[in-house]
Amino acid sequence: MILILFLFIFLIVLTLIFKNRETFRNLINPKVKFMSISEGCNILKNVKELNNYNDLDFKIRKIDKKIYGNNVSKYYCEHLLDFTKTEKILLKWLYDNLYERTPKNLRFLYENIKFAKYENIIENGFPHTHSDVVFLTESFIHHIIQYYNTNSVEEMIENIGVIIVHECVHIWQRKNKKIFYKLYVYYWNFIKVDKIHNNIMQHRIRFNPDGVDTNWVYKFDNKYIIPLSIYTENAKNIGSVRCVGIYLNKNGISFSMPHKDDLKMDNLTDIDGFNKLFKNVHGNHYHPHELSAELISIYYMKKMNISHKNFNNKALDKIDIWYRKDVFPKYVYFN
Ligand SMILES: [Zn+2]
Numbered sequence: 001m002i003l004i005l006f007l008f009i010f011l012i013v014l015t016l017i018f019k020n021r022e023t024f025r026n027l028i029n030p031k032v033k034f035m036s037i038s039e040g041c042n043i044l045k046n047v048k049e050l051n052n053y054n055d056l057d058f059k060i061r062k063i064d065k066k067i068y069g070n071n072v073s074k075y076y077c078e079h080l081l082d083f084t085k086t087e088k089i090l091l092k093w094l095y096d097n098l099y100e101r102t103p104k105n106l107r108f109l110y111e112n113i114k115f116a117k118y119e120n121i122i123e124n125g126f127p128h129t130h131s132d133v134v135f136l137t138e139s140f141i142h143h144i145i146q147y148y149n150t151n152s153v154e155e156m157i158e159n160i161g162v163i164i165v166h167e168c169v170h171i172w173q174r175k176n177k178k179i180f181y182k183l184y185v186y187y188w189n190f191i192k193v194d195k196i197h198n199n200i201m202q203h204r205i206r207f208n209p210d211g212v213d214t215n216w217v218y219k220f221d222n223k224y225i226i227p228l229s230i231y232t233e234n235a236k237n238i239g240s241v242r243c244v245g246i247y248l249n250k251n252g253i254s255f256s257m258p259h260k261d262d263l264k265m266d267n268l269t270d271i272d273g274f275n276k277l278f279k280n281v282h283g284n285h286y287h288p289h290e291l292s293a294e295l296i297s298i299y300y301m302k303k304m305n306i307s308h309k310n311f312n313n314k315a316l317d318k319i320d321i322w323y324r325k326d327v328f329p330k331y332v333y334f335n
Helices: 002-021 021-028 036-043 048-052 055-060 072-077 087-100 106-112 138-142 144-149 155-173 177-187 272-278 288-303 316-326
Strands: 033-034 111-118 128-130 133-137 189-193 216-220 224-230 241-249 249-251 253-254 265-267
Touching: 033 189, 033 216, 036 072, 036 111, 048 072, 087 111, 087 138, 087 144, 087 155, 087 216, 106 155, 106 316, 111 138, 111 241, 128 155, 133 138, 138 249, 144 155, 144 216, 144 224, 155 177, 177 189, 177 288, 177 316, 224 272, 272 316, 288 316
Parallel strands: 033 111, 111 133
Antiparallel strands: 128 133, 189 216, 216 224, 224 241, 241 265, 249 253
């Protein structure tokens, strides 16, 4: 008798789990994870590259080098915040709608998405990533409210969701370096080098956690440039940068910058050879990781019929081929 009763209860529980499997799956493995201050800090402590800051990186971010010189992550930990209940609701709403609108075969990008939160002053409010976590500021999250209140899903995706896609691409780049190198080298004419000799601009390069290694050379018409984001004279914040291409000398398989008197650099948007591929990309175009994050987020917007209907360039055409040849065969659907 007892055995039958147990069996009966077991069957009911099983049916309940099956009927609500989505809810149970979320309970066991939540789709969106909100990092506490200590969890966020643990991530930052393991980002060794933060100690690559040059003097301008410290100065322009107003980080005291004497205090944080050898422990930059400490500075960032001190400015982490916990998420409020409302913020969690907003980000979950964003996530659910972004996920719903994204074609099934592109949803793998959002797997195990993690958010951490900063005070508004950090990194000029620019969203960015470390390890597998997207770092957002308080005011960025609060921008979602206007869309949430009117349930304007399309506008939200066009203005905020697109940035989340961009950030998720940066996390994907860390998880699968190989597939992105393939895009840069075989589809986009980039050459990866270990070092640029005589790199006299090193002290002016703005550190970017999403593109730490800047040793990427772009080739066109037997010319070679290194795209960089460099601080302008009298830069007031990390938004004061120029995105330039610096022409390099090629010696065998190595590349070097010329003597400072012969240094030639142009704004990336003025370099025809660069525009051949990347025409119409006016922001975030100074590193292959930024170019791919930017163009993949545009690719998503097009596939979702949200925006960029008429946007096109050769690099995006190549992304389309790369998805079909290299990405889709590797990534199974994530539902
Ligand atoms: Zn980026």
